[in-house]
Amino acid sequence: MEKQFSVVGKRLPMVDAAAKVNGSAQFTDDLTFPGMLHGKLLRSPHPHAKILNIDVSKALRLPGVKGVVTGAEIPDRQYGIVPKARDEYALAKGKVRYIGDEVAAVCAIDPEIAEEAVDLIEVDYEVLPAVFNVQDSIKEGAPVIHEGVANNTSFAIRKEFGDVEKAFAESALVSEDSFYSQPVNHAPMEPHAAVAQYDPVRGQVVLWSSTQIPFFLRRNLSATLMIPESKVRVIKPKVGGGFGQKIDMFAKDFCAAWFAMKLGRPVKFVYERDEVFIVTRQRHPMHLTVKTGMAKDGRILAQQFLSYADGGAYNSTAPTMMALSCFFLMVPYHVPNLLYEGYHVYTNKPVGGAMRGHGIPQARFAVERQLDLMADRLNLDPADVRTKNSIKAGEPHPGGFVINTCGFAESVQLAAEAIGWKEKRGKLPFGRGVGMGGASFPSGVTNMSHISSGAVVQVGQDGGVNVLTGAADIGQGAETVIAQIVAEVLGVSLDDVRVTAADTGTTPLDPGTFGSGVTVRAGNAARIAAESVRKKLFECVADELEANPDDLVARDGVIFVTGSPEINITFPKALKAYQYKDLPMPLVGRASWMADTNEPTTLFTQPGNFSPNYSFMTQAAEVEVDTQTGKVKVLKMVTAHDCGRPINPMLVEGQLEGSIAGGMGQALYEDVITEKGQVMNPSFLDYGFPTTMEVPEMESIDIETDDPVGPFGAKEAGEGTQLSPAPAIVNAIYDAIGVNFNELPVTPEKILKALEEKKKQGV
Amino acid sequence: MKSIIQLVVNGESVEIAVEPNRTLLQLLREDLGLTGTKHGCGLGDCGACTVILDGSPVNACLVLAVQARGRQVLTIEGLAENGNLHPIQKAFVDKGAIQCGFCTPGMILSAKALLDTNPKPSETEIRTAISGNLCRCTGYQKIVEAVQEAAEVIQSTEVS
Numbered sequence: 001m002e003k004q005f006s007v008v009g010k011r012l013p014m015v016d017a018a019a020k021v022n023g024s025a026q027f028t029d030d031l032t033f034p035g036m037l038h039g040k041l042l043r044s045p046h047p048h049a050k051i052l053n054i055d056v057s058k059a060l061r062l063p064g065v066k067g068v069v070t071g072a073e074i075p076d077r078q079y080g081i082v083p084k085a086r087d088e089y090a091l092a093k094g095k096v097r098y099i100g101d102e103v104a105a106v107c108a109i110d111p112e113i114a115e116e117a118v119d120l121i122e123v124d125y126e127v128l129p130a131v132f133n134v135q136d137s138i139k140e141g142a143p144v145i146h147e148g149v150a151n152n153t154s155f156a157i158r159k160e161f162g163d164v165e166k167a168f169a170e171s172a173l174v175s176e177d178s179f180y181s182q183p184v185n186h187a188p189m190e191p192h193a194a195v196a197q198y199d200p201v202r203g204q205v206v207l208w209s210s211t212q213i214p215f216f217l218r219r220n221l222s223a224t225l226m227i228p229e230s231k232v233r234v235i236k237p238k239v240g241g242g243f244g245q246k247i248d249m250f251a252k253d254f255c256a257a258w259f260a261m262k263l264g265r266p267v268k269f270v271y272e273r274d275e276v277f278i279v280t281r282q283r284h285p286m287h288l289t290v291k292t293g294m295a296k297d298g299r300i301l302a303q304q305f306l307s308y309a310d311g312g313a314y315n316s317t318a319p320t321m322m323a324l325s326c327f328f329l330m331v332p333y334h335v336p337n338l339l340y341e342g343y344h345v346y347t348n349k350p351v352g353g354a355m356r357g358h359g360i361p362q363a364r365f366a367v368e369r370q371l372d373l374m375a376d377r378l379n380l381d382p383a384d385v386r387t388k389n390s391i392k393a394g395e396p397h398p399g400g401f402v403i404n405t406c407g408f409a410e411s412v413q414l415a416a417e418a419i420g421w422k423e424k425r426g427k428l429p430f431g432r433g434v435g436m437g438g439a440s441f442p443s444g445v446t447n448m449s450h451i452s453s454g455a456v457v458q459v460g461q462d463g464g465v466n467v468l469t470g471a472a473d474i475g476q477g478a479e480t481v482i483a484q485i486v487a488e489v490l491g492v493s494l495d496d497v498r499v500t501a502a503d504t505g506t507t508p509l510d511p512g513t514f515g516s517g518v519t520v521r522a523g524n525a526a527r528i529a530a531e532s533v534r535k536k537l538f539e540c541v542a543d544e545l546e547a548n549p550d551d552l553v554a555r556d557g558v559i560f561v562t563g564s565p566e567i568n569i570t571f572p573k574a575l576k577a578y579q580y581k582d583l584p585m586p587l588v589g590r591a592s593w594m595a596d597t598n599e600p601t602t603l604f605t606q607p608g609n610f611s612p613n614y615s616f617m618t619q620a621a622e623v624e625v626d627t628q629t630g631k632v633k634v635l636k637m638v639t640a641h642d643c644g645r646p647i648n649p650m651l652v653e654g655q656l657e658g659s660i661a662g663g664m665g666q667a668l669y670e671d672v673i674t675e676k677g678q679v680m681n682p683s684f685l686d687y688g689f690p691t692t693m694e695v696p697e698m699e700s701i702d703i704e705t706d707d708p709v710g711p712f713g714a715k716e717a718g719e720g721t722q723l724s725p726a727p728a729i730v731n732a733i734y735d736a737i738g739v740n741f742n743e744l745p746v747t748p749e750k751i752l753k754a755l756e757e758k759k760k761q762g763v
Numbered sequence: 764m765k766s767i768i769q770l771v772v773n774g775e776s777v778e779i780a781v782e783p784n785r786t787l788l789q790l791l792r793e794d795l796g797l798t799g800t801k802h803g804c805g806l807g808d809c810g811a812c813t814v815i816l817d818g819s820p821v822n823a824c825l826v827l828a829v830q831a832r833g834r835q836v837l838t839i840e841g842l843a844e845n846g847n848l849h850p851i852q853k854a855f856v857d858k859g860a861i862q863c864g865f866c867t868p869g870m871i872l873s874a875k876a877l878l879d880t881n882p883k884p885s886e887t888e889i890r891t892a893i894s895g896n897l898c899r900c901t902g903y904q905k906i907v908e909a910v911q912e913a914a915e916v917i918q919s920t921e922v923s
Contacts, residue, residue, distance in 0.1 A: 013856045020864030021852040021871060023799020023839035030798035189803050189811055189865040189899055240801075240865030241899050273804040475863025475900050650859040657902030658862065684808035684897060692890040692903045 006556050007487040007494055008712045011650035014480045015499060016238070016473075025238045028193035028210045033266035036195070037066055039255055040114035040269075042104040042121050043279065044096035047348035047677030048130035048143060051094055051103065051123060058120040059106055064113035067259055068121070070104045074258065079220040081213075081248050081354075085154065085315035087146055090224060090254030096125075097145055097313035098348050099677045100279040105255040107267055130348035132677055134287060134308045137347050145313065145346040154311065155318045155344035159326055159604050161398060162337030164293075167302030171293030175374050179290065179366035180743040183310075183672040184283040184665070185276070186355050187689055190240020192280060193270040194252045196260035205257045206233045206505075212242040212472050213512025218504045220249040221257055232257075236502035239474040243662075244354035245281045246474065247514050248316055277682035281353030282672050284321060284344075285310040286362035290370050293337075298378060298385040302337035305329060307363070309352065311344045316353035318344040323600055324442075325359030327610050329367065330399040331440035332408040333389040338398070348677050354514055356662060356722040360441070368437040368727030369742060372734060382731070383421055386412045386438050386618070393705075400598075400607025401614070405705035405715075407642030408616035412438060414701045415640040419620035425735060431627050435731025436620040441720025442611030443710065444520025444595050452594035453517075454508025455525035457486055457533050459587040461579060463572045465490060465497045466586075467529075470510025471522035472502045476718060477651040478518045482526045484647050485711050489530035491554030492571060508592070516716030519647060520612060523711040524593040532589035540578045541569050595709075612709040615720045616642040619660070621696075621728040625736045627755055630748030632668055634696040634729055639721055642703040645713035653700045655718025660698055663725020665689040668745050768832040772797070773841025781828040788812045788823035790831070791838060799839035799868045803897070810896035813869030814838050820876040822895075839868035842875065850920070851875055851913040860909035862900030870896045874910045882918060886911070 019025040056068040071091035080086035091102050104121050108114035131137040131145070137152040145152050168174050194209040205227070211217045214234040222229040239246060252269035259267040271280070291304040307325060311318055326340045357364075375382040390409040397403055415436055416422070424434045456468040467486050473479040479499040487497045501507060510522055537559065538549040545552065545568070547561045560568035569577070579585055598608030622636045639656045646652040669688050673680040681687050706713035730741050739754040765780040772795060779794060788805075791797040791814065803811030805824045812823040815837040842849045848856070851874050861867050870893055877884055877892035884892065889910045890903075898906065 011859070013859065014861060016864070017856040017861050018848070020861045020867050021839075021848065021855050022843050023797070023868050025864050026798065027801070027865065029802065030792075032793075032796075187899055189809065189863065189897065190801070191803070238864060241863040243899070270802075273806065273808075475865075477862070654859050654862055654901055654905055657904040658900045659902070661902035662899075683806060684804055685806070689897070689899065690902075691897060692894045692907065695903050698902065698904050 005488055005712065007484045008647050009645065010648065012480065012484065012494055012648055014477050015483050016479065027190055027238045027240055028195060028208050029270050031195050031208055031237065033197060036266040036268055037107045037109060037259065037263065038111040038114050038268050039105055039107045039259060040111065040118045041102050041251055041255065042118045044092065044099060044101040044103055046096060046125055046127050047099050048128040049096050049125040050128060051092060051096065052126055053124040054104060055122040056104065059117040062113065062117045062120060064109045065106060065117045066109065066263055067107040068104060069255065069258060075224060075226050077224045077226065079224050079249055080315055081216060081317050082315065082319050085319050088314045090251045098350060100350065101313065102251040105251065107259040107263065130677060132347055132349060132674065134310050134345045134347065137345050145348065149346065152346040153343050154315055154346055155322055157322050157326060157342050157604055159340045160338065161607065162302065164302045164304050164337045164339045167337040168293040171301050172296040173374060173378055174291065174293045175370060175377065176289065176291040177370050177373060177742060179288045179369060181286045181362035181365055182744050183285045184355065184670045185672050185687060186243040186245035186281065187276065187684065187687065188241030188243060188245060191271045191273060191276050192246065192250060192252060194256040195266060195268045196256035197266045198260040198264060200264055203227065204231050204233060205261060206235065207253060207257055208235045208237055209253050210239050210246055211236055212239065212246040212474050212514060214472060214502050214504050215470060215509055215512060217249050217253060221253060224254055225257060233505035236472050242474040242513065243356045244358060244514065247354050248281060250280065273684065274682035277672065277687065278350055278679045281316060281355065282350055283355035284352035284359065284362065288363060288366040290366050292370055292374060294374050294378065296378065298375060298380045298388050300333055300335055300389050303329065303335050305340045307342040309344045310347050310349065312347055312349040312351040314351045316351055321354065321359035325363045327603060328360045328440065329363055330401060331391055331614055332438050332616050334391050334398065336398050349674055350672065350679060356719055361666065361723050361726065364437065364439050364723040365727050365744065368724065369730060372731045373740060383412055383416045383436060400609060402609040404613055404709060405644065405707045406616055407703035407705050408438065408440065410703050411616055411618040411640035411642060414703065415618040415620040415638045418638040418699055418701060419622055419636065421620065424622065431625045431736055433732045433735025434620060434622045435728050435735055436618055437724035437727035437731065438618045439720050439723035440614050440616045441516055441716055441723065443613055443615060443716030444517045445515050445611045446595045446597055451511065452592045453510045453522040453525040454592045455522065455529040456508060456588065456590045457526065457529040459533055459575065461575060461585055463492065463496060463575055465492060467497060467499045467526055468507045469499060469501050469522050469526060470507045471518045472513040474513050476655065477648065478513065478522065480651065481519050481647045482523055485523050485527050486530040488712065489527055490534055491559065492557060516719040519714050519716060520710045521593060521595065523714065525591050527711040528591035528593060529589040532591065533587050536587060537574050537578060540581060540583065541574045544577065545569060613644065613707045613715045615715045615717065617721050617724060619721065619724040619728045621732045623729060623732040623736055625733060625751060630751035632733060632746065632751065634664055636697045636699065637725060638699045638701065640701040640703060641721060642705050643717035644705050644707035644710045644715035646702060646717065647712060647714050649702065652717040656700050656721050657698050659718060659721040660725050661690045661695050662722055664694065664729065666744060667726040667729040671745050766829060768829055770831045770833060771835045773838055783829060785828040786824055787826040787828050787831050790828040791823060797838050797840050801865055801868060803865065810869045810873065811866055813872045813896060815872050815876050818876065818879065820873045837872070839872060842871065850916040851910065854909040854913035854916065858905050858909040858912060860901065860905040866896055866898040870898065870906055874913065878914055878917060883914060
């Protein structure tokens with residue numbers, strides 16, 4: 001039997017791995033140009049204040065300073081990642097809305113002088129009353145953070161289907177519980193940076209930026225600098241992790257470009273680590289009340305949600321985040337009746353944005369926790385409750401989703417087996433326990449604006465393949481996965497494929513890295529482009545092989561007739577034949593791909609399909625709680641995962657393992673602590689995400705499904721798996737010590753307090 | 764006021780004038796163009812700027828350039844020999860121990876400093892040795908596996 005694939009499905013190193021181990025991989029801050037200047041930003045010390053006057057004269061007089069700019073001088077053009085929610089200026093105009101809001105920028109011959117100059121800028125503020133939580137912010141008479149936004153609520157959504165009240169009345173058990181998820185910082189290892197260069201003759205700006213979405217950045221730069229998109233070129237060097245934090249445009253991008261244009265010299269901005277913590281983005285703190293009606297056997301009959309996201313001072317991705325948070329309550333469980341109300345509320349605090357899971361981890365934590373609470377109340381096994389409620393492929397979905405493939409029920413079973421669920425759940429000694437959480441995530445969705453990915457595949461005379469893609473590899477291996485897809489289609493080795501990526505000046509349009517879209521969206525574009533190249537080659541050699549082009553196969557450097565591998569021609573010879581027929585070289589194929597799904601905004605009011613496919617996963621944790629110190633040790637975490645057919649199982653595992661560490665941080669350690677809007681722990685040391693010493697033993701189980709939409713059957717991997725570790729760990733803590741925690745993170749302090757309570761009550 | 768210092772970087776002698784407050788990290792990245800050493804926090808928290816100074820791993824952001832006077836510095840650029848990756852580098856590639864790659868140089872050098880002094884480390888010893896190197900992508904699993912594999916490869920080549 002012929003083997004199915006040669007390159008896809010293989011554990012291959014990343015195409016840029018060598019550059020990353022020998023120090024030659026270049027990140028934005030590694031770039032220098034002759035005459036380069038350095039920029040720094042002056043930030044607001046007040047959570048909410050009017051800017052009355054800014055005096056930059058002393059800063060300008062400091063030797064070495066080349067320029068200062070304030071909000072008053074920049075165009076009156078707001079930006080934001082979602083067009084309808086634009087509410088930000090690169091430099092504040094008239095008022096600041098959180099501690100860290102950008103007030104002015106300085107450009108100087110070195111970073112130290114720029115910093116000194118920042119301190120010389122004198123700002124007169126009129127301090128305004130500020131609000132620091134959702135409850136205060138939505139009150140009548142609360143300080144207005146953005147003019148014209150009533151109750152500081154910038155976005156409200158409601159979705160309803162079925163009859164929730166009727167279903168509650170028919171339920172054996174109705175539970176209403178409230179949950180809270182804390183602000184979490186992405187804390188990518190690479191601080192955010194930008195370098196800009198300007199060609200005064202052609203009027204073109206080039207910006208190298210640590211960005212996840214070069215094409216959106218181009219659009220926002222163009223809009224705010226008021227120059228055409230064609231005059232802005234954004235290049236993404238290596239990016240040292242993003243996790244959603246590098247989706248937005250930041251002041252550093254705008255100001256680097258601004259100064260480069262004004263001064264005619266290259267300009268670099270690099271954020272300090274505390275700036276990454278305070279002034280970029282964080283996962284939205286969210287309050288969520290869930291009311292669920294269950295039948296006696298554990299079937300979910302109805303769910304009602306009331307959600308408040310604390311957005312901080314600006315919108316960023318607010319509408320998208322709220323929509324995702326809502327829509328992904330409809331998977332992985334069958335919810336026949338649903339009512340969701342959600343509100344995005346401004347406060348005078350750091351800004352919420354997309355973070356790995358994007359609004360869904362908060363909702364998932366609530367639902368997965370409550371499932372365990374209710375299973376307990378009904379005396380049912382939480383694993384059985386999950387399996388029983390699993391949606392199934394091909395069945396009608398209450399919200400109109402189209403589920404082609406679904407390995408969720410299997411993932412529950414396999415995760416349970418691997419963690420030893422039957423032997424351990426409720427049976428381990430006090431202090432030790434197991435728990436699980438389930439989830440589902442979209443891949444390759446459309447998103448209201450830049451919705452398609454393009455790809456160009458070029459094959460040169462010697463068989464070398466160059467793929468042009470706008471997909472942004474930020475460390476997850478996007479370029480490798482795309483190269484594998486192209487190599488498989490053309491039947492060449494991965495080493496023959498070079499990827500040219502993420503440069504708005506040379507590569508085709510792509511929405512970038514978010515919403516777990518790259519493998520499905522950019523991967524499909526690359527696949528189709530490569531197929532069109534292959535078709536041309538097949539048509540060219542079909543006569544020589546005396547075969548129908550449709551009967552040809554390209555694999556391992558050879559084109560042969562299906563079923564008769566002895567009738568063949570090598571890839572280089574086929575290319576030579578193509579060339580000798582005077583057909584134009586290089587051989588080029590191009591394609592665009594976008595999901596055939598419903599416009600997301602229509603799903604608020606009617607059924608529809610959000611994503612071309614859905615990944616599914618269950619994570620199961622075993623924990624040990626030290627009842628003396630309150631510390632939780634996660635001993636083991638199993639991930640059973642349906643990501644369709646993994647293009648590169650080694651990279652998928654890496655994603656799962658990374659998301660376990662991220663989920664642990666969310667469950668146990670991480671919290672952006674603010675006091676009156678001031679971030680109190682803006683350093684790695686004080687913030688404390690997991691090190692090598694905390695992470696558990698990890699086991700990955702792959703449930704392979706062959707998705708009909710994804711390239712070679714693939715679905716997303718790595719973002720969905722960020723959803724379930726936190727509830728799995730907190731559910732395991734319940735099993736260990738019999739305490740239900742509904743607020744994250746579960747710190748030693750909270751555990752000791754709970755154990756003390758328990759003792760008092762004599763439980 | 765600048766002072767002139769001499770040091771050896773990746774086996775080559777360097778003579779350079781530095782300000783007293785210049786860090787070894789700035790010297791390497793900005794004066795010598797060795798940008799493989801990364802600046803992650805500037806506070807000694809993250810280990811992205813780890814280099815080997817006279818055999819010991821240090822955070823280059825916490826070492827003043829003048830403190831490196833007369834000493835040997837190994838950066839990630841000095842690890843491969845004649846274009847051949849060091850076994851630790853090779854293991855990081857093969858085991859998938861790299862994602863974004865920003866922590867990788869520091870991680871590899873911490874591992875090198877460990878294996879130079881402890882060629883057969885236990886898993887706990889490996890985890891301890893790289894516990895000052897933060898990684899936000901990998902969950903560390905494949906990094907630990909890569910160091911284990913590198914230790915085995917180095918052992919077997921030394922025996923044969």
